[in-house]
Amino acid sequence: MDGEEAPPGALNLADYAPAGARTVDCFRRIRKIGEGTYGEVFEAMDIITGERAALKKIKLDDGKEGFPRQILREIKLLKKLDHENIIRLKEIVVSPGTAHGAGGSDDYMYRGDIYMVFEYMDHDLKKVLHHSTPSQVKYYMEQLLKGLHYCHVNNVLHRDIKGANLLISGGGKLLKLADFGLARPFTRDGSFTNHVITLWYRPPELLLGATNYAEAVDIWSVGCIFAEFLLRKPLFPGRTEV
Incomplete structure (x- = not known):
């Protein structure tokens, strides 16, 4: 089921990052820019590049x-996923910790803090959602649909x-889908x-x-975004499910 935790034990980083992955010390934190269910997000600078x-x-969960x-x-x-309109996960970095394994470079278990490193984007769509020009709306919607189409065909x-x-980002010219925490592969x-999608953008079904649902649930959310562009306010700003 969605939201379950993995079986007890540390994450096997061999599935996601090579042995000897860089540590978070390679980055200088600039400021905290967000916080969600599963972690904090910081703007940072790669000290090397x-x-x-x-x-x-x-x-x-300790x-x-x-x-x-x-x-x-x-x-x-x-x-x-690899598309110009989908946020790019650049690497996984770790805090100094301990590694345990059978001795092979690709067979080890890591215990310590883990960080996902994403490309930096200037701001989210909320900041321009209610004051975009018609040409900007067209451009943003085109990019949103391209990125989402790529997800769906995969x-x-x-x-x-x-x-x-x-x-x-890119001076307001580039839009990317981000936060795939609720995303998942699907079959027909x-x-x-059904406890997914923020309430204002959640479809009736x-x-x-x-x-049992498929791509239509995402398309409904896209429609709500488009309507919000045009109305300059949320289409269905409900507080409860009924």
Whole structure:
């Protein structure tokens, strides 16, 4: 089920980063720019290259020693997806910690803080959602649909499209889908949780309890974004599901 944690034990970084992965000490934190269910996000600078990046520190449950399954899924999906309108996961870095394994360079278990390193984007769509020109709306919607189409043809549902998860950079010219924490692979006969998608952008079938769904749930959210562009306010700003 969605939201479960991985079985007890440390994350095997061999699946996501090479042995000898860089440490977080290679980055200088500039400021905190966000916080979510599974971690804090910082603007940072790569000390070696001078490039800006976004560092997402993963919250681990010390009691269970478990790694959130949603984060594992997000890492796997972002390693798979490669498109100009999808945020790029550059690498996984770690804090100085301890490694345990059978001796091989590709067979070890790491215990310590883990960070996802993303390309840095200037701001999210919320900052321009209610005051964009018609030409900007057209340009942003085109990029959103291109990125989402790429996800769907690769059998991936995003399941949390909203202004805060659409990032803007390049002088306001480039839009990228971000935050794949609720994303997952899908099949036509699959059954999934309906406790996804922020309420204002959640389609009726999920509100009515559907568990068999596909691309249409994301398309509904895109429609809500488009309407919000035009109306300059949320289309369905509800507080409850009913």
